Amino acid sequence: QLMESGGGVVQPGGSLRLSCEASGISVNTYGMHWVRQAPGKGLEWVAFIRYDGSYEEYADSVKGRFTISRDNSRSTLYLQMHSLRPEDTAVYYCAKELGEYSGYGAEACDIWGQGTMVTVSS
Amino acid sequence: DIQMTQTPSSLSASIGDTVTITCRASQSIDTFLNWYQQKPGKAPKLLISAASSVQNGVPSRFSGTGTGTDFTLTITSLQPDDIATYCCHQSYNTPYTFGRGTKVEIK
Numbered sequence: 081q082l083m084e085s086g087g088g089v090v091q092p093g094g095s096l097r098l099s100c101e102a103s104g105i106s107v108n109t110y111g112m113h114w115v116r117q118a119p120g121k122g123l124e125w126v127a128f129i130r131y132d133g134s135y136e137e138y139a140d141s142v143k144g145r146f147t148i149s150r151d152n153s154r155s156t157l158y159l160q161m162h163s164l165r166p167e168d169t170a171v172y173y174c175a176k177e178l179g180e181y182s183g184y185g186a187e188a189c190d191i192w193g194q195g196t197m198v199t200v201s202s
Numbered sequence: 203d204i205q206m207t208q209t210p211s212s213l214s215a216s217i218g219d220t221v222t223i224t225c226r227a228s229q230s231i232d233t234f235l236n237w238y239q240q241k242p243g244k245a246p247k248l249l250i251s252a253a254s255s256v257q258n259g260v261p262s263r264f265s266g267t268g269t270g271t272d273f274t275l276t277i278t279s280l281q282p283d284d285i286a287t288y289c290c291h292q293s294y295n296t297p298y299t300f301g302r303g304t305k306v307e308i309k
Binding site for chain 1: 293294303
């Protein structure tokens with residue numbers, strides 16, 4: 081399973097780092113995504129990282145503010161978030177891709193974490 | 203960005219009915235189309251990948267068709283456990299985008 085942590089309440093302009101730890105499954109050969117869902121809204125893709133960490137992609141809404149990374153020795157995915165805005169308020173999910181060794185994130189996500197809530201508010 | 207237009211936004215059907223949800227992409231996405239089921243307070247669950255590949259463990263009453271811009275998710279013989287929101291997802295190119303979802307309720 082995947083287990084996110086690190087969410088919480090932060091003021092606008094603040095920073096948070098989310099973590100996603102895999103247990104019972106191997107994620108080291110799979111691309112990983114962060115996807116978020118604002119309260120009462122649909123899903124929004126945030127970022128992707130290749131299985132070996134050599135390639136990343138971001139949604140325009142977070143580019144330059146968020147950084148995705150991974151530590152395969154710890155089976156852990158991260159999302160470093162800076163300059164947070166109220167519109168970043170959402171449940172953040174990490175998700176594993178369906179196929180191994182995917183290069184560019186063009187895969188469905190078959191395993192998701194339970195999500196961690198990020199609230200940006202003064 | 204590729205826009206995913208999903209219809210209807212909600213529907214009400216009886217147990218045993220056949221339910222059809224459609225998703226239209228603003229440009230061709232080949233078969234890079236996935237369907238998820240999401241229940242309140244829970245993470246999405248992958249039902250169908252690559253437009254028509256039903257995932258292991260997903261009941262056979264779920265099926266998907268389509269290619270290019272038009273896709274369909276069909277639930278044959280709706281069951282009480284199928285009450286959820288269903289959304290489509292294009293993984294053709296970034297930014298990967300989702301439909302707004304279809305909320306399925308029991309009549």
